[in-house]
Amino acid sequence: MPVILTNNVAPKSAGTKLDKNQLKFKIALTGNLFNNYGFKDLKPEAIRAFHKFIDETVGKKLTITNAESKLLRTKGKPSFKELVNGKKRDIVHFGQGNTPFRVFGYYNDDGYFVICRIDPSHKFHKT
Template sequence: MVKKLIKINPPEHTKVTALTTKARRQLPFRMLLEVQLDRHFSFKQLKTQDSRQFDLFLNKTIGRGLTITETETLFLRTTGPHGAKHVEQHNSVMQDVIHFSNGTRDFRIHGYYNYLGYFVLVRIDPHHQYKF
């Protein structure tokens, strides 16, 4: 039997509609694996160079202690046929999925913010193949 480390009672509706500007400036960018990754865009699919690109993103964001605002300013992708966001269902809740790059042309990660302000990773797209 596994013991829970912390007890968190999520609100009934766990979609974060908007982190406040103040929270975005103060909260560190943090990443969480809360849902199963898309099977075509998971760790299993990564080659050595792809893993390095993911590690580079982690070093540039979490490794440097960037806030959510700083991370979004530097790495949030805002272009695409549907703009920066795409609505998808995860854990029976519709979420605004966004995507980040690590500063290179191809590499992307996709996810959404949960109610605690964590970026929930849903897919790793090392060659920018996923189309919204």
């Protein structure tokens, strides 16, 4: 007797919404950083600021919600669209206190904050 095949599988959604309250804040580098905003352009004090950013987020095992409430910069537009590796992404940026140091990136489908720009002097929005 033939087996009747059915399509009782739920369709895969185009994307999943991140549960920012549960997921730990994780960072990733998945491609080249934008020109003039990479590691080779960092001075020692900027490297220390980047290390502090890592300590304050990943090092403290913060959730995405905690990291955003502590470090997400929201003056003006909190996010903007930018073409990254051929795909439009919602770019957000993080900074610490009143320092000009900023880290720009987007969240990928796995919940990682993918860094695309390290801006020690916050010159990106000033150009």
